[in-house]
Amino acid sequence: MKKSKASLQLINLKVVLALFLLASLLIWRFSTLNPVVKDGQINFTATLLDEPDIYNQWQYFDIEGYRVKDGSEVKYSYGDKLKIEGNVESGRLTNPEIQKIGTSKFHSSLFSIRQSLKDKIFRFFSEPAASLLAGILLGSKEDLPLGFEASLRRTGTIHVVVVSGYNISVLAGDLIGLSRFIKRKTALISALSAIILYTLLVGADPPAVRAAIMGALTFTAVFLGRQRFSLYFLAVAAYLMLIINPSILANIGFQLSFLATAGIILVREKIANFFKYIPKALNDDLSTTLAAQILVIPVLFYHFGSVSAISVVANAAILWTIPIATIAGFGFLIVSFIIPFLATLVSWAIWSVLYVFIFLIEFFDKIPFAYFEFTPKQLLPLIGYYLGLFVLVIYTRYGRVAKK
Amino acid sequence: MEEWLRNNKSRLVFNMLMVSNILIWSFFFSLPDHKLHLKVYDVGQGDAIFLRSAGDFRILVDGGPSNQVLEYLGEDLPFYSKSIDLVILTHPQADHLTGLVEVVKRYNIKTLWISDTKNETRVFSKWQAVLQEADIDPVIVNQGDKLVLPDSTEIRVLSPKRQIVNQDVNAASVVVLVSYGDFNALLTGDADRQVQPYTGNEDQVEVFKVPHHGAKESINQNFAATLSPEVSVISVGAKNKYGHPNQNVINFLENLGSKVYRTDKNGTIEIVSDGKSWYTRTSSKL
Numbered sequence A: 001m002k003k004s005k006a007s008l009q010l011i012n013l014k015v016v017l018a019l020f021l022l023a024s025l026l027i028w029r030f031s032t033l034n035p036v037v038k039d040g041q042i043n044f045t046a047t048l049l050d051e052p053d054i055y056n057q058w059q060y061f062d063i064e065g066y067r068v069k070d071g072s073e074v075k076y077s078y079g080d081k082l083k084i085e086g087n088v089e090s091g092r093l094t095n096p097e098i099q100k101i102g103t104s105k106f107h108s109s110l111f112s113i114r115q116s117l118k119d120k121i122f123r124f125f126s127e128p129a130a131s132l133l134a135g136i137l138l139g140s141k142e143d144l145p146l147g148f149e150a151s152l153r154r155t156g157t158i159h160v161v162v163v164s165g166y167n168i169s170v171l172a173g174d175l176i177g178l179s180r181f182i183k184r185k186t187a188l189i190s191a192l193s194a195i196i197l198y199t200l201l202v203g204a205d206p207p208a209v210r211a212a213i214m215g216a217l218t219f220t221a222v223f224l225g226r227q228r229f230s231l232y233f234l235a236v237a238a239y240l241m242l243i244i245n246p247s248i249l250a251n252i253g254f255q256l257s258f259l260a261t262a263g264i265i266l267v268r269e270k271i272a273n274f275f276k277y278i279p280k281a282l283n284d285d286l287s288t289t290l291a292a293q294i295l296v297i298p299v300l301f302y303h304f305g306s307v308s309a310i311s312v313v314a315n316a317a318i319l320w321t322i323p324i325a326t327i328a329g330f331g332f333l334i335v336s337f338i339i340p341f342l343a344t345l346v347s348w349a350i351w352s353v354l355y356v357f358i359f360l361i362e363f364f365d366k367i368p369f370a371y372f373e374f375t376p377k378q379l380l381p382l383i384g385y386y387l388g389l390f391v392l393v394i395y396t397r398y399g400r401v402a403k404k
Numbered sequence B: 001m002e003e004w005l006r007n008n009k010s011r012l013v014f015n016m017l018m019v020s021n022i023l024i025w026s027f028f029f030s031l032p033d034h035k036l037h038l039k040v041y042d043v044g045q046g047d048a049i050f051l052r053s054a055g056d057f058r059i060l061v062d063g064g065p066s067n068q069v070l071e072y073l074g075e076d077l078p079f080y081s082k083s084i085d086l087v088i089l090t091h092p093q094a095d096h097l098t099g100l101v102e103v104v105k106r107y108n109i110k111t112l113w114i115s116d117t118k119n120e121t122r123v124f125s126k127w128q129a130v131l132q133e134a135d136i137d138p139v140i141v142n143q144g145d146k147l148v149l150p151d152s153t154e155i156r157v158l159s160p161k162r163q164i165v166n167q168d169v170n171a172a173s174v175v176v177l178v179s180y181g182d183f184n185a186l187l188t189g190d191a192d193r194q195v196q197p198y199t200g201n202e203d204q205v206e207v208f209k210v211p212h213h214g215a216k217e218s219i220n221q222n223f224a225a226t227l228s229p230e231v232s233v234i235s236v237g238a239k240n241k242y243g244h245p246n247q248n249v250i251n252f253l254e255n256l257g258s259k260v261y262r263t264d265k266n267g268t269i270e271i272v273s274d275g276k277s278w279y280t281r282t283s284s285k286l
Helices: A002-031 A105-124 A129-138 A146-154 A166-181 A184-201 A206-223 A230-244 A246-250 A252-274 A280-304 A311-318 A321-338 A340-366 A379-398 B002-007 B009-029 B068-076 B094-106 B122-133 B221-227 B247-255
Strands: A040-047 A058-063 A066-071 A080-089 A092-094 A097-103 A306-308 A371-373 B036-040 B049-052 B058-061 B083-089 B108-114 B146-148 B154-159 B175-180 B183-187 B207-209 B231-234 B259-262 B269-273 B278-282
Touching (some): A097 A105, A105 A129, A105 A321, A105 A340, A129 A321, A206 A252, A230 A246, A246 A252, A280 A311, A280 A379, A306 A311, A311 A340, A321 A340, B036 B175, B049 B068, B221 B247, B247 B259
Parallel strands (some): B058 B083, B183 B207, B231 B259
Antiparallel strands (some): A040 A080, A080 A092, B036 B269, B146 B154, B154 B175, B175 B183
C-alpha cells in the first residue's frame, strides 16, 4: 500500500513538472501576442479568407478580425494577399489604403474547389435544402435564407451548419469505420490527409480545427491499438491551438466547441444511464445533446443573451439526420461529377432526409415561449451557473447521494 | 462490408422505407391541380411573380431585390424538377433583376424574355455574365408578341412598342396580359402612366399588378378606369425609402371598386383560377 502511494507521488511529480512547463510555455506565448487594436492606426499584411460582399459602390469583407469597407472599383477575391493601412474604429476599417501584393495559389484553388462543389449542390437542390446541405458538407452559412437561419438560431441548432466541428467528427468516424477494409498504413495516411484537406475546405474555423486535431489523434490512437483518450486529446487540441494562435481564446466558436466536447466526454455516459428506459436510438442523441449543452448554456447566454428552451429536444430530434446527410452528401458530390443521372436519384433521397430536418426545425420554431432574450454580457449568471454546477458535482461525489 | 450489411439490415430497410414514403407523398402533393396559380411573392421592395398554369407550365416574372425568390421557388416547385419554362425580366433594374441571377445559375431556364434595354450597374454585368455561362439566348419581345400554351393559357405582350428608342428603362418594361378562359391578369413591371394605355384596346381585367410599386406616377386614371380591376396588387417593401405606394393611387383604385392587396401588409398574394371563377389568398402578415 505504502509503496504504491510513493510511486503515485513520483508520477504526480513528473506530471506536475510537465504541466508546469507546458503552462509556462503557454503564458510566454500569450505575453508575446500583439493585442488586437480596437481603435487607432494600424498596418498589416494578411491573406483574404473571405469573399467580399459587393453592393453598388461598396464592398465589405472580414480580414484578421477586422471588418473592412472599401469602394467596389477594385475586385478582391479569396486568397489575395493584401497590405492594409488605415484607421480602425471599433473593429471597423473604412476606406483603408489597400495594396494587393499577390495571391495565395493554395487558398484560391481551395476556394474554387469549394465553389464548384457548392455549385453542384445548388444545381441539384432547391432552397432551403440546398444551403442546408452546403452548410452541413462545406460549413458555409453565407447562403442560408435569412428566415431559415433565424429558425436554426432560435431552436439552437445553428451549430449543425456553422460553429460545430460535428461534420469533421462524422468524417473522422466514418474513416475509422472504413479503414477496416484497407491496409493500415495507407488507411492512416489517406485518412489524415483527408481530414486536413476537408478542414481547409470548410474554412478552418476554430471548431473545425479542434475537431480535426481530435479526429486525427483519435484515429492515430485507434491505429496504435490504444484506447481513446478523448479528454486528453481535447486538452492537446486546445493547447496546440492556443500555442499557435492565442487570440483564438476570445473566439466564441472556440469556446462553445470546447465546452460542448468536454461536456460530451465527461457526462454523456452518465446521462445515457439515467435515461436507460428510453429506446437506444433516441437515447444516444438525447444524452449527447444534453451533455453538450450542460457547459455551453451559460457561455451562449453570456455572449448572445438568449437561451433556447427547446434546444435540447430539437437537437435530439434532428441530430440523427446529419451523419446520413453527410455520408450521402459526399457520395452525391462524387457521383455528380461522374454520372449526373445517378446524382439526381441520390439527391432525391438526400432531399427527403433534409426535408424531415427542415420540417422538424420549422415545427420546433413555432412552439411559443421556447426562446428567451435578455441583455448579453452579464457576468454574474455565468459565474453563478458554474458555481452551482460545481456544488452539484461535489454533492453527488461526496455528499449523501454518493454515500448511499 | 457484408458483415456490416447483415448487422444493419433492419436499419437500412427502415431508412429506405422512410425515404420512399416521403418521396411518394411529396410527389403526390406536388401534382398539378389543373388550375392557374398566380403568386405575387413578398420579396420586399421589388417584384417577383410566379405563374403556374393549369398544365404545369411555369413562368417567373422578375426576381426581386434579393435571393429570397429562391426560397419561394423551392416551395412551389416539386423536388424532382428544377426547370422554369419562361422567365420574363420586365426591365433590368436591381429590384427586379437581382434574384434572377441565382435563378439562372440554379435552374434550367427554357426561354427568357427581356426588353431591349441596358443598365450600367454591377448586377447587370453579373447578369450578362451568368447568361453567357448558362448559354441562354434572351429573346427581346415587343407589343404583339404572344405565346399560347397547350392548356390554352395565353401570354400576350402589350408593351413596349417596337422601334421606340431612348425610352427610359421603367417605361420600356415588358408588360404582359395573362389570359386563361375568362380570367385576365395584367402584369406591368414598372411601366407607369407615361406609356399608358399600352395598346389602346385594353379591356376589363380581374387582376392588375400595379406598375412601379404603386408610385405617384404609376397609373393613368382613365386607363385604370378602363381596366377596372377587381383585384389590384402592389408589390412593395415595408417602410421603403421611396415612399411607395402612394395613398392617392390606392384611394383611386379602391374607389373604382378594386380590392387592393400589398405585399408589405398581406405577404405573398396568390390568385387561383380555373378559367371561370377565381379566388385570392394571402400569407397575411397582419
